[in-house]
Amino acid sequence: xxxxxxxxxxxxxxxxxxxxxxxxxxxxxxxxxxxxxxxxxxxxxxxxxxxxxxxxxxxxxxxxxxxxxxxxxxxxxxxxxxxxxxxxxxxxxxxxxxxxxxxxxxxxxxxxxxxxxxxxxxxxxxxxxxxxxxxxxxxxxxxxxxxxxxxxxxxxxxxxxxxxxxxxxxxxxxxxxxxxxxxxxxxxxxxxxxxxx
Amino acid sequence: xxxxxxxxxxxxxxxxxxxxxxxxxxxxxxxxxxxxxxxxxxxxxxxxxxxxxxxxxxxxxxxxxxxxxxxxxxxxxxxxxxxxxxxxxxxxxxxxxxxxxxxxxxxxxxxxxxxxxxxxxxxxxxxxxxxxxxxxxxxxxxxxxxxxxxxxxxxxxxxxxxxxxxxxxxxxxxxxxxxxxxxxxxxxxxxxxxxxxxxxxxxxxxxxxxxxxxxxxxxxxxxxxxxxxxxxxxxxxxxxxxxxxxxxxxxxxxxxxxxxxxxxxxxxxxxxxxxxxxxxxxxxxxxxxxxxxxxxxxxxxxxxxxxxxxxxxxxxxxxxxxxxxxxxxxxxxxxxxxxxxxxxxxxxxxxxxxxxxxxxxxxxxxxxxxxxxxxxxxxxxxxxxxxxxxxxxxxxxxxxxxxxxxxxxxxxxxxxxxxxxxxxxxxxxxxxxxxxxxxxxxxxxxxxxxxxxxxxxxxxxxxxxxxxxxxxxxxxxxxxxxxxxxxxxxxxxxxxxxxxxxxxxxxxxxxxxxxxxxxxxxxxxxxxxxxxxxxxxxxxxxxxxxxxxxxxxxxxxxxxxxxxxxxxxxxxxxxxxxxxxxxxxxxxxxxxxxxxxxxxxxxxxxxxxxxxxxxxxxxxxxxxxxxxxxxxxxxxxxxxxxxxxxxxxxxxxxxxxxxxxxxxxxxxxxxxxxxxxxxxxxxxxxxxxxxxxxxxxxxxxxxxxxxxxxxxxxxxxxxxxxxxxxxxxxxxxxxxxxxxxxxxxxxxxxxxxxxxxxxxxxxxxxxxxxxxxxxxxxxxxxxxxxxxxxxxxx
Numbered sequence: 008x009x010x011x012x013x014x015x016x017x018x019x020x021x022x023x024x025x026x027x028x029x030x031x032x033x034x035x036x037x038x039x040x041x042x043x044x045x046x047x048x049x050x051x052x053x054x055x056x057x058x059x060x061x062x063x064x065x066x067x068x069x070x071x072x073x074x075x076x077x078x079x080x081x082x083x084x085x086x087x088x089x090x091x092x093x094x095x096x097x098x099x100x101x102x103x104x105x106x107x108x109x110x111x112x113x114x115x116x117x118x119x120x121x122x123x124x125x126x127x128x129x130x131x132x133x134x135x136x137x138x139x140x141x142x143x144x145x146x147x148x149x150x151x152x153x154x155x156x157x158x159x160x161x162x163x164x165x166x167x168x169x170x171x172x173x174x175x176x177x178x179x180x181x182x183x184x185x186x187x188x189x190x191x192x193x194x195x196x197x198x199x200x201x202x203x204x
Numbered sequence: 205x206x207x208x209x210x211x212x213x214x215x216x217x218x219x220x221x222x223x224x225x226x227x228x229x230x231x232x233x234x235x236x237x238x239x240x241x242x243x244x245x246x247x248x249x250x251x252x253x254x255x256x257x258x259x260x261x262x263x264x265x266x267x268x269x270x271x272x273x274x275x276x277x278x279x280x281x282x283x284x285x286x287x288x289x290x291x292x293x294x295x296x297x298x299x300x301x302x303x304x305x306x307x308x309x310x311x312x313x314x315x316x317x318x319x320x321x322x323x324x325x326x327x328x329x330x331x332x333x334x335x336x337x338x339x340x341x342x343x344x345x346x347x348x349x350x351x352x353x354x355x356x357x358x359x360x361x362x363x364x365x366x367x368x369x370x371x372x373x374x375x376x377x378x379x380x381x382x383x384x385x386x387x388x389x390x391x392x393x394x395x396x397x398x399x400x401x402x403x404x405x406x407x408x409x410x411x412x413x414x415x416x417x418x419x420x421x422x423x424x425x426x427x428x429x430x431x432x433x434x435x436x437x438x439x440x441x442x443x444x445x446x447x448x449x450x451x452x453x454x455x456x457x458x459x460x461x462x463x464x465x466x467x468x469x470x471x472x473x474x475x476x477x478x479x480x481x482x483x484x485x486x487x488x489x490x491x492x493x494x495x496x497x498x499x500x501x502x503x504x505x506x507x508x509x510x511x512x513x514x515x516x517x518x519x520x521x522x523x524x525x526x527x528x529x530x531x532x533x534x535x536x537x538x539x540x541x542x543x544x545x546x547x548x549x550x551x552x553x554x555x556x557x558x559x560x561x562x563x564x565x566x567x568x569x570x571x572x573x574x575x576x577x578x579x580x581x582x583x584x585x586x587x588x589x590x591x592x593x594x595x596x597x598x599x600x601x602x603x604x605x606x607x608x609x610x611x612x613x614x615x616x617x618x619x620x621x622x623x624x625x626x627x628x629x630x631x632x633x634x635x636x637x638x639x640x641x642x643x644x645x646x647x648x649x650x651x652x653x654x655x656x657x658x659x660x661x662x663x664x665x666x667x668x669x670x671x672x673x674x675x676x677x678x679x680x681x682x683x684x685x686x687x688x689x690x691x692x693x694x695x696x697x698x699x700x701x702x703x704x705x706x707x708x709x710x711x712x713x714x715x716x717x718x719x720x721x722x723x724x725x726x727x728x729x730x731x732x733x734x735x736x737x738x739x740x741x742x743x744x745x746x747x748x749x750x751x752x753x754x755x756x757x758x759x760x761x762x763x764x765x766x767x768x769x770x771x772x773x774x775x776x777x778x779x780x781x782x783x784x785x786x787x788x789x790x791x792x793x794x795x796x797x798x799x800x801x802x803x804x805x806x807x808x809x810x811x812x813x814x815x816x817x818x819x820x821x822x823x824x825x826x827x828x829x830x831x832x833x834x835x836x837x838x839x840x841x842x843x844x845x846x847x848x849x850x851x852x853x854x855x856x857x858x859x860x861x862x863x864x865x866x867x868x869x870x871x872x873x874x875x876x877x878x879x880x881x882x883x884x885x886x887x888x889x890x891x892x893x894x895x896x897x898x899x900x901x902x903x904x905x906x907x908x909x910x911x912x913x914x915x916x917x918x919x920x921x922x923x924x925x926x927x928x929x930x931x932x933x934x935x936x937x938x939x940x941x942x943x944x945x946x947x948x949x950x951x952x953x954x955x956x957x958x959x960x961x962x963x964x965x966x967x968x969x970x971x972x973x974x975x976x977x978x979x980x981x982x983x984x985x986x987x988x989x990x991x992x993x994x995x996x997x998x
Contacts, residue, residue, distance in 0.1 A: 025326070025328060027328065035246070039248070040239070041239070041243070041245075041246035041248075042238070042239020042240070044245075044414070044415070044464070045245055045416065045493065046414040046415065046416065046928075047495075047496040047928040048495050048496060049927060049928060051927070051928035052928055054414060081239065082237075082239035083238065083239045085238075086238070129234060129238070131237060131238070135237040136237075138233075138237050139229055139233040139234065139237055140229065142227070142230075142892040142893065142895070144236050145723040145725065146413070146414070146415065146463060146464050146466075146722060146723025147232070147236030147237075147462075147464070148243065148415040148464030148465060148723075149414050150236050151237075151239050154237060170658055172936075173660070173936045173937050174660060174666065174937070177937045178935075179935075179936070180414065180928070180933055180935060181414070182412055182413055182414050182904075182933060183465055183723050183900045184896055184899060184900050185896075185899030185900045185902055186899075186934075186936040186939045187895075187899045187939075187941070187942050188895075188896055189936065190936070
C-alpha cells in the first residue's frame with residue numbers, strides 16, 4: 008500500500024508498504040530516518056518515541072497505515088520543531104534523501120576535533136544541547152526517544168518538578184546513565200528556558 | 205621559516221584546554237542527539253538483504269532432520285543455510301573454548317540456539333520463511349543444576365570434551381574449577397567465638413543493552429567480506445570469524461559501528477558469522493538486526509550462582525576465617541566461564557583481612573542459557589554473599605555493620621587470599637565512612653504531609669497502592685572489591701596509532717585505535733590524553749577498525765587503563781619525535797633545546813619553566829609524525845590450580861554504597877529512596893564521565909536487587925521472560941537519587957594513577973539494597989532479586 012504523511016514538515020509518501028509494517032520501520036528503512044531507535048519494538052522502552060500530530064507515541068506500536076495524512080516529528084526534526092514551536096508548520100527537517108545513514112556516511116564517521124559541540128555549526132534544540140552539556144548521553148541509544156519525550160514535557164510544563172520529570176520519562180528505558188544526568192539535563196533545559204523568557 | 209623561541213622572544217605560555225581532569229564533552233554527542241549517529245542497526249546498503257536466525261524451541265534434543273525446501277522456495281528468499289552448508293571443518297567458535305556451534309549440528313543444548321539462517325529481501329519474508337523450516341527433534345533429559353549435571357547418570361553436555369581444563373575438574377559437566385586455599389581455615393575456626401554461615405542464591409541477570417545485536421556484512425570483490433558491527437573487541441571477533449569462513453584474517457575487514465551499550469554482552473559473537481555466511485553465499489550485503497526477543501537468546505547472561513559461606517569472628521569483632529563454595533551456572537557453552545570462576549574464587553573474600561581461607565568456585569555446563577561476561581564478572585555474585593555475611597556477623601556481635609566492616613577492612617599492603625599483596629591505595633574504611641557520613645534523605649514525607657503527600661514517592665508509586673500505611677524504612681551498607689583488567693597471566697595489550705601534522709596552519713593529532721566505544725566515553729578521554737601529551741587543541745578520533753592493532757576488549761574496567769595507556773605511551777613517543785625534529789631544525793637558536801625538559805603546550809614547544817621555544821607549525825611544517833605502538837601492563841600469572849596462589853591481578857578497584865529503602869510490607873513493594881556511592885578512581889580523567897559510569901553501574905546493581913531476572917523453567921530449561929514486558933530493568937521511577945563521592949588516590953603503577961571504574965559500582969549496589977530491605981523488614985532474604993512474595997511470606 009501507499010502511505011502519505013508529513014515527516015518533519017516535509018510531505019512524504021512510502022510505496023509498497025506491507026500491511027504489518029510499523030511506522031518505526033517505515034521511518035527507519037523507507038524514509039532513511041534511523042534516528043528513532045529499534046530497541047524493543049514492543050512499546051516498552053520508548054527508544055522509538057516520535058510525535059504523531061504532536062502526541063508522543065512509540066512508533067513501533069503504530070501501524071504505518073495509521074500515519075496516513077498525519078504529521079510526524081522525529082528526533083531528526085526536533086531542532087526545527089522546537090524552533091518553530093509557535094508556528095503552524097514545524098520546520099523542514101529531513102526527507103527521504105536526507106538524514107539516513109548510508110554505508111558511505113557510516114564509513115566516514117570520525118569524531119571531529121571539538122569539545123563535543125560538533126565541528127559543523129548546527130542548531131540544536133535546548134533539550135538536545137542540555138543532554139550533551141549535562142553528560143546525559145552515554146551509548147546514546149535511548150537518547151532520541153528521551154529527547155522527544157522530554158521536549159514534549161517542557162512544551163507542556165516549563166518548570167517541571169523532579170517528580171514530574173520522572174513521571175513524564177517513565178516510559179523511556181536507559182541502561183547506561185542511571186537517569187541522574189538525564190534529570191540534570193531536563194532541569195538544565197528548563198532553567199535555560201526560564202532565563203530566556 | 206618563521207622562527208620563534210630566540211632568547212629575546214619569550215611568549216605567554218598557553219595551557220591546552222580539554223586535557224585530562226576536565227569534564228570535556230563527548231565528541232559524538234551532537235550526532236547522538238540529532239539521530240545521525242550510525243548505530244549498527246542503522247546501517248543501510250543498496251540492494252541489501254535481511255538475515256534472520258531460526259532458533260531451537262527446545263533446550264536439549266538430538267536433531268534428526270532439517271528440511272529447508274519450503275523455506276527456500278518462498279518468494280523473496282535468497283538463501284537458507286544450516287550446519288551442512290558451513291564452508292570449512294571449523295564449525296565452532298568460542299572465547300576460551302571453541303565449543304559453540306555456528307549453527308547447531310547433531311544436537312541443540314539450550315533453548316534459542318541458532319539452527320538455521322535465512323536471507324530475504326524483507327525482514328518479514330525472512331521470518332516467515334524461517335517458520336517454514338521443519339526440524340525433527342528427539343528430546344533429551346535437561347540438565348539444569350549441579351545435582352543433575354554431576355549425578356552418577358548425568359548425560360554429558362559436551363561428549364568427547366577435550367580441552368586444557370579437563371584434567372582439573374571432577375566431572376566433564378564442570379567447565380572449570382578454581383580453589384583458593386591459604387592458611388588453615390579449619391584450625392583458625394577454633395579461634396572463632398561466633399561462626400555464621402549462610403546459603404545465597406543470585407539470579408540470572410541480563411545485560412539488556414538497548415541497541416540490539418546487529419550489523420551489516422558486505423561481500424567484497426576479492427572474495428573477502430567487510431563487516432560493520434557493534435562489538436566489544438574487534439580483533440577477538442576477527443580471530444573467531446575468519447577460520448569459520450575459511451578466509452585469512454586480512455580478508456575479513458571489520459569496522460566498529462555505533463554500539464548501543466554492551467556491559468559484557470557483546471564479548472561473544474552473535475550475528476557476525478551468520479551475516480558473513482549469508483553475504484558470501486548470496487553475493488549481496490546482508491543486514492541482521494535482532495529483535496528484543498532474539499536479543500535475550502543472542503547473548504550470554506550473568507552467571508546465576510549458589511553460594512555457601514561460613515565466617516568466624518572473635519568476640520572483639522576480628523574475622524578468623526572464611527570458607528565458601530560458589531557454584532556458577534555456565535549454561536550450555538563455556539563462553540567466559542573459566543575466567544569468571546577465577547574472579548569469583550580470587551575475590552570471594554571481598555575487601556577484608558582474612559588470613560585463613562578455604563574457597564572453591566566452579567562453573568557448570570547445563571542446558572540453561574549460556575552465561576559469560578557481565579559487568580562485575582564473578583565478583584558481583586561473591587559480593588552479594590559476603591556482604592550479607594558481614595551484616596549477619598555484625599548483628600551477632602551487636603556491632604554497627606559499618607564499624608564491623610571498617611575493623612576488618614583491607615588496606616594497602618594487605619595480602620589477598622591468592623597471596624598477592626595489594627600494592628596501591630585500598631581506601632575501604634574511608635569509602636564506607638564517606639557514604640555513612642552523608643546526611644540521610646528526609647524522613648517519610650507522608651507522615652507529616654497527610655493528604656498532600658505525593659504518592660509518586662511511595663512504594664507502588666503512580667499505581668497509588670498506599671498512602672504510607674504499612675510502609676517501613678531501612679538503611680543498608682555494602683562495599684566491594686573488583687579486579688581491573690584481564691588476569692591470570694593473560695597477555696593483555698592495547699595498540700594505538702597517533703599522528704601529528706599541520707593542517708590549515710594548525711597542529712592536528714589523529715588517534716587511531718581498535719577500541720570499542722560502547723558508551724563509556726573512551727573517545728572523549730583519548731582526545732583529552734592527546735591534548736595533554738601533545739599540547740594540541742585539535743584531536744580527531746579515527747573510526748575503530750581492524751586496520752590497526754588490537755585494543756583488547758572494552759570490558760573488565762580495562763579500556764581507559766589499557767588503550768588510554770597505549771594512547772598516552774604512543775603520544776609520548778610522538779612528542780619525543782617532534783622534539784627531535786625541533787632540535788634538528790631549531791636547536792641552535794636556544795640552548796634549552798639541548799638541556800631543558802621540553803613539553804608541548806598550546807601548540808608550542810615550551811620548557812618546563814614555561815619558556816616558549818617554538819611553534820609546532822614551524823617545527824613540523826610539511827612533516828607528519830605517525831607512530832603505532834603496543835602497550836602492556838605489568839605481567840600477571842595464572843593462579844595455581846590446586847591452591848589458587850599467584851599474583852593474578854593487575855589492579856583493584858573499590859566502591860561502597862549506602863541504600864535507603866522503603867518497603868510496603870503489605871504488598872511487598874520496594875522503593876529505593878537513595879543510593880549513595882563512594883568510589884576511588886585513582887585519577888578522574890573526565891569527572892563527568894566518571895560520575896556517569898558510577899551512577900549507571902549502581903543502577904544495574906539496583907536492578908538485580910529488586911527486579912531483574914531471566915527466569916528459566918527448571919523442568920524444561922526454557923526461558924520464560926525474553927522481553928522487556930517481562931524482564932524488568934529499572935525505569936527513571938525505580939531509580940533514586942544517586943549522590944556520588946569520588947576519591948582520587950593514585951595507583952602509582954597505572955597511567956596517570958587511574959583506576960578502572962566501570963564495574964566496581966555494580967558490586968556493592970545490590971547487597972546494599974538487600975541490607976536495607978532486611979533492615980526495614982527484619983527478614984533474612986538470601987536471594988536476589990527480592991520479589992513481593994519474599995516480603996509478604998505468601
